[in-house]
Amino acid sequence: MPYAMRANFGLSLSTRAVLFDWGTLDDLMEAAQTAEASGYFESIWVGDNLLSKPRVEAIVTLSALAARTEHVRLGTICLASFPLRDPILLALQWASLDVLSKGRTVLSVCNGGSALDGPQFAHELAVMGVASRERVGRVVEGIDILRRLWSEDRVSHNGTYYRFNDVDVLPKPVQQPVPILIAVNPKEEVVDASVTDRILQRVATHADGWQTDATPVETFRHRFDTIRHYAAEQGRDGDQLESCLHLMVNINEDRDRAFHEAATFLSAYYGAGAVSQERAEMWLAYGSPQAVIDKIAAYLDAGCTTPVLRFVSPHPTEQLQRCIDEVLPAFRSQST
Template structure:
């Protein structure tokens, strides 16, 4: 199992807790990532949203790509995965930027391709927000251009959304043929784009049974394309790790105690503009990315057991959220990661 975490670019992950002691600043982000390298984390995912979807649109947030480049320069080992949304980007320019960050990081830069769901944000930032299936058509073309620019000496392309003529991109990325392309999607259209054009699948939080079905489905869809199997299956999850079950319940109640807050301003677009496989309730939405559904909640022993359950059904990357970030990341690295390894060895899986 690889351990990743979402970079806290919004000031936290809890929509109904005002101050999580996680300032949305580059200095704090740098401290988190550099500490994570020491604690054994493998990946950080930097979400790309121009408005703060967690604390409310009037609050501070950090831009993803400039942050990714800066973190690439001050780290040594960790994979830096930046989200990219085609509705806001020129794909040829994005390919050039990605290749440059890949060189800055010496081959540690990857992309999480997100077709987008927040119409209000697109309106404010002049994104070309279209209907659901049209967004995925754009994503297909966007990926065509990225990969063409990264692999061909001189690239030409003409599609519905993009046109590129005799384009050169040098130097090519460090990673060949391309930086890993992660993507998530739950609609049939979205999943088809992923199996046709991406390298790895990332999922919102779900139960073991829900995730098992998704992994099996995506493996079958990928096999139908005749391509190599997907390289990785990642899962978002929020961690509540405490010494006793009583403490766990107390923390769970604290973070899901619903209240009126502008952090829920994107809720209607998220559930209405996406085609989700599981119904999302406001209680799920109180923690971003359905982080509570995997139930990585409990004592270190209980969480380690559940991680092995996910590993056994094909999940090989956890994209974790913590609050407060530094304190809980360190606790997880010292109390849970070693337990998973011990349990794996006892089961003959190490």
């Protein structure tokens, strides 16, 4: 029986895979077209970094996807380079993408890596001239700038990180407003409850939704309920907020083999030791089609509106087709 819950499924494309000779850009375009043609996927997403995790650039890739698709939304998981990008240039680039796609974009932004997260992040920040401690402030200020540049004429801004006068960015986006999500996943073992609370308040105040990954089901439920509560306190409709979960998927009746394939993929993609058995239970939906269905359903029950699936396997095309044939029909009655 179909699950009685609403879900707008997304497909996450592995843009770093091109660097590893695991696929081509044509493969990614074809996957997006297959996903759209299936009728099960409502959105296509790509990741983003500049120097820290090299990959095909996100906005360029989304522009190509805009030309190869017609209906699916196009978004980022997430724009980690947001604190490093000039907001005026980004406003023009994203508005142009929204025009090209006829109003199908969703921009998810995040702080990006801290200098403490590894030497590659410290180097990236140094090269781009951004102090690690500035990242959160640049995200908040940058979101405000984008919203104004996309909706107002002749904008002047005198902030902590950006200052300019009399700027009119044209064209304006087709969407008014363009949805902006904030991607964040504070680790409970590292961040205390008061800091996590401030982070969730930030999402409720500045974003149209929340994006996360590797979050236990009950933690996901609690955090999204908290975000909606804070939004309601500010007079916003919390029920209109999007909750987007990036979920790694490997479909295989042999659960051990599914985990091994996923772990091998993720270790190569993100670095050795990227996934432990404990992390896998949060990050992955793996095993038989029913096991994957049950994992997705648990997050939908916890309030997830947009499960975005990335197939972590040497055979992503086969995985996508299996998902279309054996997993997503379980959600047919409520998918859009």
